[in-house]
Amino acid sequence: MQMLHFRVPTSCNGMRLNIFLRTMGVSSACIKAVKYQGTGFCVRLGDEVIPVHTDYRVATAQIVSFALPPEPPTAVQPEPLPIDVIYEDEFAAVLNKPAGIAVHPTLNHTSGTLANGWLYRLKCRGEDGVFRPVNRIDKNTSGLVLCAQNAFAAPELAKTVQKCYLALVEGPLPVGSGRIDVPIARRGDSIIGRCVREDGKPSVTEYTVLAASASHALVSCFPVTGRTHQIRVHFSWLGHPLAGDSLYGGHTDIIARHALHCAVLRFNRPADHEPRRVQSPLPEDFLAACCAAYLPDKEEIQTMLQSVLPCAE
Structure with missing residues (x-):
């Protein structure tokens, strides 16, 4: 059972407990679960611990604590698979x-x-x-x-996660930044396929071309919205499908799957809101495709990514 602890700052003195917790980022659903399914809330000041209700008025320097309720059962079965x-x-x-x-x-x-x-x-x-x-x-x-x-x-x-994908697209693109802002909808009766269509949902992808050759371009992509297959559909619409993406017009001569890799994540750590940045090494098939397209090697690409989504801006 995981315990969470929040110190009351001066700016929250006198707030109702439930409002204070929402200010700290605790969802209303979580508050209700602790109240009705968990062990409730308490405040600590020095050595004294007091059980309190959600209408309690918190005071500066108090520590508000509560245990998260047990997790609900899941139908997913554990399997001994390697997890990185x-x-x-x-x-x-x-x-x-x-x-x-x-x-x-x-x-x-x-x-x-x-x-x-x-x-x-x-x-x-x-x-x-x-x-x-x-x-x-x-x-x-x-x-x-x-x-x-x-x-x-x-x-x-x-609320805070930001993502950078690397895509290897077909055809030369000028080095620099761009923005694709076209709506995406389901393609015909297909369960999987998507397309650009006027009656689709608003969809925005910002991108930067990191390097280009005569046949391909290496692009860092920042999806502003999160539609199914968004990056793949947007670049296909632009006339530059992802290498290996046969569903949207790409060719499989240098890579057998669509060349898309979620390379960098940035997010704020809940409770203290400290920024975190995580970068992923590029898989071998992606690197081999870059080599075949006469684009930068592993070390150059990793260096390019160092400045993407920095923790401090």
């Missing part, structure tokens, strides 16, 4: 997902997913829990997946 954890604390974990593995079980992929492997990892540590991915990437997209360790952390991480 790049970062972990009591609120967040960042996993490095290889291409070819789904994030969550689906109708077509009921096992062998990141979720199955994560639950097995928790089981081996003697912990109960659920898998809470904050960002989800396609099965054949590689790279970083941010996960919340508990119900409190999930909405806070979702």
